[in-house]
Amino acid sequence: xDKEERNSNYNLYVESKIxxxxxxxxxxxxxxxxxxxxALGQGFYDLYSYLFPNLAESELxxxxxxxxxxxxxxxxxxxxxxxxxxxxxxGSVIPITGFSNSISSPAIEFKKEGIIYxxxxxxxxIAGPVIVCGVVGSILCGIVGLFM
Amino acid sequence: xxxxxxYVISFLVGGFICFLAQILVIRTKITTARILVLFLIIGxxxxxxxxxxxxxxxxxxxASVPIIGFGATLARGAITAxxxxxxxxxxxxxxxxxxxxxxxxxxxxxxxxxxxxSKTKRGGH
Numbered sequence: 236x237d238k239e240e241r242n243s244n245y246n247l248y249v250e251s252k253i254x255x256x257x258x259x260x261x262x263x264x265x266x267x268x269x270x271x272x273x274a275l276g277q278g279f280y281d282l283y284s285y286l287f288p289n290l291a292e293s294e295l296x297x298x299x300x301x302x303x304x305x306x307x308x309x310x311x312x313x314x315x316x317x318x319x320x321x322x323x324x325x326g327s328v329i330p331i332t333g334f335s336n337s338i339s340s341p342a343i344e345f346k347k348e349g350i351i352y353x354x355x356x357x358x359x360x361i362a363g364p365v366i367v368c369g370v371v372g373s374i375l376c377g378i379v380g381l382f383m
Numbered sequence: 384x385x386x387x388x389x390y391v392i393s394f395l396v397g398g399f400i401c402f403l404a405q406i407l408v409i410r411t412k413i414t415t416a417r418i419l420v421l422f423l424i425i426g427x428x429x430x431x432x433x434x435x436x437x438x439x440x441x442x443x444x445x446a447s448v449p450i451i452g453f454g455a456t457l458a459r460g461a462i463t464a465x466x467x468x469x470x471x472x473x474x475x476x477x478x479x480x481x482x483x484x485x486x487x488x489x490x491x492x493x494x495x496x497x498x499x500x501s502k503t504k505r506g507g508h
Contacts, residue, residue, distance in 0.1 A: 258409055265405035266398040269449070273397025274390045277444035281385055293456075296447050297483040303448065304484060308491035314502030325404035328415055329422060330397065330448045331484065337415060339492035344501045354496045358489065361416045365450075366485065368420045372427045373457040373477025379431055380462030381473065 261324050268319070268326030276303055276330075300331050307335040312343060337361035389443045396445030419450055426454025430462070457481045 279299040283290070290298070310316040316336050320327040327333055338358050345357035359366070404422065407413050413421075426449075429435040435455040439446040446452055460480020464472030478485070 261409065262402055262405050266402040269401025269404075270394035270398025270445075273445045273448045274394040276397075276448040277389050277393040280444055281389070293480075296452075296456075299444070300447070300453075300484045301487040304487045305491045308488070308495050311492075312495035312499035314499075317502070323401075325408050325418065326398075326401040328418055329401045329404045329450055331450060331453060333415070334419060334450055334453065334484075335488045335491070337419065338488045339495055342492045342496035343499055346496050346501065350497075354493060358492055358496075361419070362488070364416045365419045365423055369423055369454065369457045369481065370477060372424060372454070373461040373481075374473055376427055376431055376458035377461030377465040377473030377476055380465040381469070383462065383466070 264322060265324045265326035268323030269329055270326075272303070272326070272330040272332055276300070279303065303331055304335040307332040308339040311336050311339040316340075334362060334365060337365070392441070393443045393445035393448075396442035397448055398445075400445075400449045400451065422450045423454035423457075426451035427458040430455040430458035435459075453481060453484060456484075 276299050279302050280295055283295050283298045287295070287298075307316060310319070316327070316332075317340075320336065327336070338361075341357040341360050342354045345353040347353060348357070400422075404418055407418065407421075426435065429438065429451065435446070435451075439452070439455070446455075457477040457480060461473060461477035464476025464479070466472070468475075
């Protein structure tokens with residue numbers, strides 16, 4: 236049996252062993268979870284606009300996002316967010332909770348490798364690209380803004 | 384004071400964005416980091432094209448909670464700072480606008496990483 240044929244057979248075998256995500260239920264769950272997190276965010280936004288009426292809209296937004304990020308880190312620490320993520324798929328990734336979880340999850344997981352090389356380094360294994368693309372992209376946007 | 388419509392539209396729009404992302408996940412087996420970066424860039428593009436502000440006005444938290452809103456905040460910060468303080472604003476604007484979220488994510492992760500030990504993974508990412 237030549238190498239290519241063996242490789243393609245192996246790929247087929249792997250394909251058949253990968254658990255199939257059934258499309259519709261997972262789409263529906265992602266919709267529900269994502270929608271729920273956004274509605275929760277709106278709840279915090281309304282709460283803060285009631286408590287601090289003289290804050291600007293963008294500051295209220297920041298407060299709301301910080302609250303959600305904090306809660307997500309806490310839930311990740313408890314191990315609850317993994318369960319939520321396994322249920323809701325992309326519904327747990329796309330809201331800001333996904334960003335927050337992507338920082339806290341490796342930080343907690345690699346704690347045993349020490350504070351510097353475990354927590355501080357591994358914290359950015361997933362979120363690093365997000366921050367890098369965010370910074371580079373924002374600078375490009377700023378350059379565009381100069382000419383607007 | 385509390386407008387029920389805000390919640391309904393947040394739920395529907397936020398849910399729909401996650402729905403689209405889930406389609407991508409099923410079709411392409413895209414990784415978490417890639418999908419976050421993809422939607423971040425979409426947010427920036429929306430902001431540069433001036434589509435995000437009316438979208439935010441319409442969808443409330445449904446627009447600002449998804450990572451799209453994070454990208455838009457970075458882009459808006461850089462654009463505003465560039466127009467107000469010129470060249471230096473290009474570099475300072477983006478991160479200072481998004482600093483609250485990034486600082487809280489890093490701080491809370493660090494504190495909770497010190498407090499909690501990792502649990503056995505039960506799937507997910």
